[in-house]
Amino acid sequence: MSSGQKIIDGLNDVIAWKQGDAAAASFHEWQAPTSVDVRSIRNKMQMTQKQFAARFGFKLETLRNWEQDKRVPETSARVLLTLIDRDPEAVKKALAIG
Structure with a gap:
């Protein structure tokens, strides 16, 4: 077509x-993703927790809680994390990150 x-x-x-x-x-x-593997996304980008949190605007403690399965990212965070995983350069561009 x-x-x-x-x-x-x-x-x-x-x-x-x-x-x-x-x-x-x-x-x-x-449908928003029901779960995301935050640690895997961060490791794929070869970033420390501190770097990843700072780069994408997450609180460091929140990121740690997600990675330790103490908390689950809310829907909007799961969407952003999925975008970061699939196209980090587009997210960086949208957030005007150098």
Whole structure:
């Protein structure tokens, strides 16, 4: 399917939804990850806990609690950690980190 056709299909979905026909629209609901391996993400980036926390704006104690399974990251933190894991350069760019 061409990109033009994808755009047209998407617009048709929006029109159907706006007209109250939710069944005709093909929406995909995204689900936040239910868990993340914080230590693995940090180790993959070859950073200390202190470096990782400072680079991405986490409290050091919070990071330690996640890695020691004393606490579980909330949904927004799991999303950010997943983004860091998948595309750290995009996160650095978005946060204007050099």
